[in-house]
Amino acid sequence: MEKIKLHTPCFILDEQDVAHNICEFKTALSTYFAKNIIGYSVKTNSLPYILKIAKDNGCYAEVVSYHEYQLALKVGFQKDHIIYNGPMKSKETFLDAIKHRAIVNIEAWREVDWLDDLPNDQEYEIGVRININTSLVSPEDEDHPEDDSRFGFSFESGELDKVFNLILKKKNIKIVGIHSHREPKTRSVRFYERVICYVQDIILKYNLSLKYWDLGGGFFGCMPNKPTYDEYSKAFFNALDTKLRDITFIVEPGNAIVASGFDYVAEVIDIKNHDGKTYVCTDGTRNDIDPFFRKSDYFKEFCYQGETSVFSQLPQVVSGLTCLEYDRMFTIPVGERKLNIGDRVIFHRVGAYTMSLTPLFIHYFPTVYLKDSKGHLFVIREEWCEDEFIQKSKY
Ligand SMILES: Cc1ncc(COP(=O)(O)O)c(C=O)c1O
Structure with a gap:
């Protein structure tokens, strides 16, 4: 997948997908x-x-x-x-x-x-x-x-x-x-x-x-x-x-309408090696895509920056931005392509019980883009910053 300019981490909404799901469910119900x-x-x-x-x-x-x-x-x-x-x-x-x-x-x-x-x-x-x-x-x-x-x-x-x-x-x-x-x-x-x-x-x-x-x-x-x-x-x-x-x-x-319409994109920001593993830190967080911390894997794909593939001799633990030890999303087994800084992970089907359960922990609500039928992206919710976080607070 070609790397497009995005402010990561972010969600991407496919409006056609959501509208299609509603229409298909409506057609089915109306049949009976x-x-x-x-x-x-x-x-x-x-x-x-x-x-x-x-x-x-x-x-x-x-x-x-x-x-x-x-x-x-x-x-x-x-x-x-x-x-x-x-x-x-x-x-x-x-x-x-x-x-x-x-x-x-x-x-x-x-x-x-x-x-x-x-x-x-x-x-x-x-x-x-x-x-x-x-x-x-x-x-x-x-x-x-x-x-x-x-x-x-x-x-x-x-x-x-x-x-x-x-x-x-x-x-x-x-x-x-x-x-x-x-x-x-x-x-x-x-x-x-x-x-x-x-x-x-x-x-x-x-x-x-x-x-x-x-x-x-x-x-x-x-x-x-x-x-x-x-x-x-x-x-x-x-x-x-x-x-x-x-x-x-x-x-x-809820799930039947919105789950499939959202992707989440996180970018690799750091890589460390110790204890026989490679620790890949991304700017995303499991809080955004698995707020119950129950998922063992995701519908996902990788978007690599470089042309050449190097295969890892170590398992790669792909993790999130928070300081929680358990903010680990998944592990890539030995022998798979190595992730580098700037590579991205795209998580699919993450629209249900994710955005509405995201805590305001360390990183505030991420940007949400709308993808139109031609694949163009528009911001439909800007990333929350300190101003949104602080609103209605006295200090
Ligand atoms: C009363 C009620 N209706 C609808 C739903 C939607 O469920 P789902 O998103 O799994 O379709 C829920 C979910 O908890 C609910 O409590």
Whole structure:
């Protein structure tokens, strides 16, 4: 790959890729569901430009805090194109969202009380999140025994019944939706089929007349040997009871939309040799591309400056800019091409849960470039410096 002028470390966003993913997911859903909504999961990557792409391509914004709610409004989402989930709603934004016909899914007890502050002379609609215990619903998809969830109201404990009854007593409030997000590590189609079967048994028991079912997110994006958007959508539809098939079906993908659209570029700034290894220091950091420190490798490629290849007699430990010993990204085995100062590592598919989880540790937020259809690059977020870091601080 030819070396282009970049301020590293940086992310590079491919707008076409993100728009393509949204369009493909929408096409798949529309094949089965006459009424469907994609609520882009803002937390997965809340870069304002990504929110704009989601909005321009017909997505709703799925938000889980009053900050995300305000962010979605600032970027231009209409209130009735917001899905408001999570325990971190403020009372003010919760009531505002319901009054303006956003899709609001109750997650916490205090929200049930807040409903009393809505005017009595009008009818309002809300949804309720159901708790999904993966070990109970689909043991084959559990990450560990007793793979429980702290979200939603549990049917088994009787709390879902309590929430339903409390809300049904409020004459001006109608339960019109169910939210059932749960994300298994496997992201398997089977898991979602089982969630649908589990939840609809509950819905049918309560004889709720629902307008929407929000299945949440957690799906694979376009990747070889992984379920496609069409396979997921078809399975959702087939698992649904025929009585529920004309419901508005909502998904809240984040990973499936944004993971593949981002690259991260780090440049080699120093090389040391000791203890039988070569330590390659880059100006990037694992904090930017693996904030949970769980990845063992990456989709990556190298961009070398020099023409001649020299092969290393030592393993090369490619590391980050921070002073954390464990800020090591990967090790290149003996016998592979040697990295030199100025060479670059390009990490692919790093758009999900990276930028939104980056800490402000040692190096502040990196530059983000937008790559257009001709490959030209434009800055869509400048690198954060001390001025951005210091804002709103007294000193
Ligand atoms: C309620 C909710 N919806 C959607 C998502 C998006 O998940 P993903 O990015 O894996 O699609 C999440 C992720 O945590 C979530 O909590």
